Amino acid sequence: MxxxxxxxxxxxxxxxDRVGPLADATDCAADPARLRHAFAEHGYVFLxxxxxxx
Numbered sequence: 001m002x003x004x005x006x007x008x009x010x011x012x013x014x015x016x017d018r019v020g021p022l023a024d025a026t027d028c029a030a031d032p033a034r035l036r037h038a039f040a041e042h043g044y045v046f047l048x049x050x051x052x053x054x
Contacts, residue, residue, distance in 0.1 A: 022046040 007014040023041075026048045028034035039045050 024048055026050065 006016070007019045022044075023038065023046060025035060025038040025042075025045045028038055028045075029047055029050055035045055
């Protein structure tokens, strides 16, 4: 997966210290308790490929 070089939100640059790799919780997708734990730990849940792009 390519590294993110920079980020912009609402036309403002996001400081470099706030941009980094996401913790992938895809392996927790079928386990609600593990998903809740991942959310509590990171403040978000990143699920790769769960939604169809089409």
